[in-house]
Amino acid sequence: MAQFPITDKTEITRLPKRGVYDKDAVYAILDEALFCTLAYTRDNQAFQIPTGFCRIGDKLYLHGSVGSFYMRELAEKKPPVSISATIMDGLVLARSAFHHSVNYRSVVVFSTPEKVEDENELYTALEVFTNKMQPGRWDDVRKPTAGEWKATKLLSFKIEEASAKVRTGPPKDDDEDYTMDVWAGVVPLEITRHSPQPDPALKPGVSLPSYLK
Amino acid sequence: MAQFPITDKTEITRLPKRGVYDKDAVYAILDEALFCTLAYTRDNQAFQIPTGFCRIGDKLYLHGSVGSFYMRELAEKKPPVSISATIMDGLVLARSAFHHSVNYRSVVVFSTPEKVEDENELYTALEVFTNKMQPGRWDDVRKPTAGEWKATKLLSFKIEEASAKVRTGPPKDDDEDYTMDVWAGVVPLEITRHSPQPDPALKPGVSLPSYLK
Numbered sequence: 001m002a003q004f005p006i007t008d009k010t011e012i013t014r015l016p017k018r019g020v021y022d023k024d025a026v027y028a029i030l031d032e033a034l035f036c037t038l039a040y041t042r043d044n045q046a047f048q049i050p051t052g053f054c055r056i057g058d059k060l061y062l063h064g065s066v067g068s069f070y071m072r073e074l075a076e077k078k079p080p081v082s083i084s085a086t087i088m089d090g091l092v093l094a095r096s097a098f099h100h101s102v103n104y105r106s107v108v109v110f111s112t113p114e115k116v117e118d119e120n121e122l123y124t125a126l127e128v129f130t131n132k133m134q135p136g137r138w139d140d141v142r143k144p145t146a147g148e149w150k151a152t153k154l155l156s157f158k159i160e161e162a163s164a165k166v167r168t169g170p171p172k173d174d175d176e177d178y179t180m181d182v183w184a185g186v187v188p189l190e191i192t193r194h195s196p197q198p199d200p201a202l203k204p205g206v207s208l209p210s211y212l213k
Numbered sequence: 214m215a216q217f218p219i220t221d222k223t224e225i226t227r228l229p230k231r232g233v234y235d236k237d238a239v240y241a242i243l244d245e246a247l248f249c250t251l252a253y254t255r256d257n258q259a260f261q262i263p264t265g266f267c268r269i270g271d272k273l274y275l276h277g278s279v280g281s282f283y284m285r286e287l288a289e290k291k292p293p294v295s296i297s298a299t300i301m302d303g304l305v306l307a308r309s310a311f312h313h314s315v316n317y318r319s320v321v322v323f324s325t326p327e328k329v330e331d332e333n334e335l336y337t338a339l340e341v342f343t344n345k346m347q348p349g350r351w352d353d354v355r356k357p358t359a360g361e362w363k364a365t366k367l368l369s370f371k372i373e374e375a376s377a378k379v380r381t382g383p384p385k386d387d388d389e390d391y392t393m394d395v396w397a398g399v400v401p402l403e404i405t406r407h408s409p410q411p412d413p414a415l416k417p418g419v420s421l422p423s424y425l426k
Contacts, residue, residue, distance in 0.1 A: 009258070014281045034301050034402075035315075039252035039259035044292070045222070046252035046259040050299040050319045068227045079257070086263040088247055088404070091346055096355040098365070100343060102248075106263045130313060133304050140395055142309040152311070170412040182353055183419050188407040189247075191301070198398040199383040206396050 009110050010163035020164035029105045029164055030055045031132070033085035034191065038062065040074065040081045053083070054129040060109065060157040061116070061125040071153045074113040083109045083157060091187040094171035095180045101171065103186060107164045111157035122154050136211030222323050223376035233377035242318045242377055243268045244345070246298035247404065251275065253292045266296070267342040273322065273370040274329070274338040284366045287326040296322040296370060304400040307384035308393045314384065316399060320377045324370035335367050349424030 002023040004010065012019030020026065030036075030053075038049045049070055053062045060083060064071040074081070090103035116122050130138045144152070171184050196212045215236040217223065225232030233239065243249075243266075251262045262283055266275050273296060277284040287294070303316035329335050343351045357365070384397050409425045 009260075014278060014283075035299060035317075037250045037252075037261060037297055037299070039250075039261050039295070041254040041257050041259045044254050044257075045323070046254045046293070046295050047222075048250060048252050048261075048295045048297040048321055050297055050317070050321075052315060065227060070227075080259070082252070082259050082261045084250055084261040084263055086248060086250070091406075093347060093350060093409075094354070096357070096361075097339060097343055097351065098355075098357050098361040100346065100350075100354070102265060102346075104248075104263070108261055108263075110258070126310060130310055133313060133315075134306060134400065137306060137313075138310065141307070141313070142311075142390060142393060142395070144309070144311050148309075148311040170410075170414070177355060178414055179416060180355060181416065181419055182355070183409075183411070183422050183425070184415055185409050185411040187347065187409050187425070190405050190407060192403050192405040193304075194401040194403060196306075196396075196398050196400050197383075198396070201383070201391055202397055203392060203394065206394055209396050212396070212400065 004162045007161050010108070010161045012163060012165055018165045018167055020166050026107050026162050026164045027055060029087060029107045030060065030085055033087055036083050036085040038081055038083050040079045052129065052133070054125065054132045056125060056128055058159045060111070060159060061129065061154060062157070063126070063129065063152055063154045066151055066153045068153070071155065074155055075115045075153060078112050080110065080112055081157065083111065088189045090189050092171050093184055093187065095173045095177040095182040095184050099171055099173050101167060103167050103169070105164060105166045107162060109157065109159050110161040111159060113155045113157060116154040116156050122149070125154055134211065136209065140209060217375045220374050223321070223374045225376055225378055231378045231380055233379050239320050239375050239377045240268060242300060242320045243273065243298055246300055249296050249298040251294055251296050253287065253294045265342065265346070267338065267345045269338060269341055271372045273324070273372060274342065274367060275370070276339070276342065276365055276367045279364055279366045281366070284368065287368055288328045288366060291325050293323065293325055294370065296324065301402045302381070303402050305384050306397055306400065308386045308390040308395040308397045312384055312386050314380060316380050316382070318377060318379045320375060322370065322372050323374040324372060326368045326370060329367040329369050335362070338367055347424065349422065353422060
C-alpha cells in the first residue's frame with residue numbers, strides 16, 4: 001500500500017498508534033467528508049475557510065467566486081496552507097470522565113494553491129464536486145455557461161504531505177474501573193440525509209430523480 | 214441583542230447578507246457543534262487541530278494531554294489562533310450546476326490561548342465539556358483523580374472577535390432556469406445519534422441510563 005512520507009509536519013506524535021499514512025485510507029476520508037477547513041497565514045494570524053471540496057487523484061479542488069477575497073489571495077500569493085477534514089463516528093462514554101473520547105477519522109493535508117487554467121480540468125473538477133455532493137446529479141443539471149465559468153475560480157492543491165488520525169472501538173478504562181456500576185459504551189454518530197424537500201418554486205410535474213429516492 | 218464588533222478579520226465580505234454577528238446566534242452554533250478546528254501559525258505555516266471543545270460565557274475551552282506537543286506550544290507561545298466550527302444542514306440542489314450550494318452554519322473565532330490554572334474553572338469546564346458530549350453524563354462517571362488533573366492541560370480562549378456565516382432555504386436559480394424540467398430542492402442533513410452500543414466489557418447488570426434512552 002502506498003504511504004505518505006512521515007514528516008515533521010505530519011507525524012502523529014500524540015497517541016502515535018492512531019496515525020494513518022496509507023494513501024488509500026487518507027483518500028477515503030477525504031472523499032467521504034462533506035466539507036473541509038482550509039487554513040493559511042496572513043501576518044502571523046491563521047485564517048480558516050470552511051468550504052466544500054473534492055479530490056481527484058493526488059489533488060484537492062476548492063472553488064469559489066472570483067469576487068472572493070480569500071480565493072484571490074490564495075491564487076495570487078500562493079501561501080502554504082493546511083486543509084483538514086474530520087468525520088465524527090461516535091461518542092465514547094467511559095466509566096471515568098478522564099477516558100471519555102470520540103471515535104473519529106480526521107485528515108490534515110499540507111499543500112500550496114495552484115490556479116486551475118485548463119478548461120478540461122476545471123470541467124472535470126466541477127463534475128466530480130457536484131457528484132460528490134449528490135451522486136448522479138451532474139447529468140441532470142444545466143451545465144455552466146461561459147459567463148459562469150468566468151465567475152468561478154478553481155484552485156488545486158497537490159496533496160504533498162498528509163496524515164490521518166483515527167480512533168475506533170469501545171472505551172478504554174483503567175483496570176480498576178471496570179467493576180464500577182457505570183454504563184459504558186459508544187453512541188454511534190452518522191450524518192443522515194433526510195427526505196428531499198422540493199423547492200417551493202419547483203415546476204409542477206417534475207418528479208424526484210431516482211438517485212434521490 | 215449584543216453583537217460582536219465587525220473587524221477586518223471577521224467581516225463577511227463575500228455574500229455579506231450571510232454574515233451574523235449576534236452573540237447569542239454565534240454562541241448557539243458553537244454550543245451545538247461537536248468539534249472545532251483550531252489553527253495557528255508556526256514559521257508562516259498554518260497548522261490545524263480538530264478537537265472537542267466547549268463554551269462557558271465568552272470563553273471557549275479545549276483540553277488535551279500535558280504530553281501533547283501542540284498543547285504545550287499553545288500554552289507557552291500563546292500564538293494568535295482562529296477556531297472554526299461548522300454545522301452542515303442541507304445539500305442545496307439547484308437547477309444549474311453553478312447555483313448548487315449547501316445550507317450551513319459556521320463560526321470563526323479569533324483569540325489567544327490562556328492556560329487555566331484555577332481549579333474551579335478547570336473542574337467546571339470539564340463538567341460542561343462532558344455534558345455537552347452527552348447531557349447528564351457528568352453525574353454518572355468517576356471524577357478525575359489528582360493524577361488525572363495533573364495529566365490534563367486546559368486552555369481557555371476569550372472570544373475576542375467572531376462572526377458566523379449562515380445559509381438557509383431553497384436554491385436560488387437564475388430566473389430563466391425555473392421552467393426547466395430539473396428537480397430542485399434541499400436534502401436536509403442531520404447528525405444522528407444511533408442506539409448506544411454497550412462496551413463488550415460492560416459489567417453484567419448495568420443498565421442503560423435514562424439520558425441515553
